[in-house]
Amino acid sequence: MSTATTPLVVFGPSGVGKGTLIKRLFADYPDKFAFSVSHTTRAPRPGETDGKEYHFVTQDTFKSLLSENAFIEHAQFSSNFYGTSVRAIEAVQSTGRRCILDIESQGVRQVKETDLHPVYVFISPPSMGVLRERLRGRATDSEEAIQKRLATAITEISYAREEGACDYIIVNDDLDTAYNKFRDVALGNPIQGDTLPPLDD
Numbered sequence: 711m712s713t714a715t716t717p718l719v720v721f722g723p724s725g726v727g728k729g730t731l732i733k734r735l736f737a738d739y740p741d742k743f744a745f746s747v748s749h750t751t752r753a754p755r756p757g758e759t760d761g762k763e764y765h766f767v768t769q770d771t772f773k774s775l776l777s778e779n780a781f782i783e784h785a786q787f788s789s790n791f792y793g794t795s796v797r798a799i800e801a802v803q804s805t806g807r808r809c810i811l812d813i814e815s816q817g818v819r820q821v822k823e824t825d826l827h828p829v830y831v832f833i834s835p836p837s838m839g840v841l842r843e844r845l846r847g848r849a850t851d852s853e854e855a856i857q858k859r860l861a862t863a864i865t866e867i868s869y870a871r872e873e874g875a876c877d878y879i880i881v882n883d884d885l886d887t888a889y890n891k892f893r894d895v896a897l898g899n900p901i902q903g904d905t906l907p908p909l910d911d
């Protein structure tokens with residue numbers, strides 16, 4: 711299968727730099743990569759267009775799509791449902807682009823049950839201390855929200871330690887070094903992956 715048809719799943723704790731890496735990839739290769747458009751039951755925010763940021767659907771529609779196995783992964787955040795449909799991935803593939811999925815380990819586990827067979831990349835922080843500093847430096851969350859994200863980070867990291875959880879581990883310490891590795895994986899070039907740091911600090 712060519713890389714244009716094999717999706718790339720990117721996961722890792724919140725604040726590790728997934729968005730930073732993906733944004734740079736999209737900027738460098740605007741015609742090669744894209745996110746799929748997810749479904750959500752949450753209301754559109756001002757400026758959001760149906761089919762662009764999300765496919766906005768009702769709870770009933772979401773449930774019927776779910777029962778038709780339309781989603782390769784889905785999750786609930788507060789009272790809203792979010793899901794990635796097979797068709798949304800196919801829509802990206804039909805443009806000749808590689809589909810990038812930025813999801814949590816809960817979603818990764820679900821994708822593993824499907825016949826999608828993507829490439830899985832785990833983005834690791836160099837240490838828990840650095841992750842904490844990045845979350846604080848981003849200054850988008852309260853200290854309480856940061857503590858919650860750090861607790862969730864433990865779940866993400868312990869999943870990455872499981873046998874066969876990921877094809878590649880990239881430690882996002884120096885951004886350019888991590889990006890070069892990430893770009894190579896995204897372009898379908900094999901890399902020497904990193905080993906997971908102890909992350910016991």
Ligand SMILES: Nc1ncnc2c1ncn2[C@@H]1O[C@H](COP(=O)(O)OP(=O)(O)OP(=O)(O)O)[C@@H](O)[C@H]1O
Pocket residue numbers: 722723724725726727728729730731844845847848882883884885886888
């Ligand atoms: N290698 C790096 N060195 C220093 N700072 C970095 C590095 N990579 C990312 N950052 C910074 O860390 C912060 C978190 O990055 P980012 O928002 O991309 O994380 P994320 O994994 O996408 O988080 P979320 O899952 O919550 O969206 C940002 O302020 C970003 O600029």
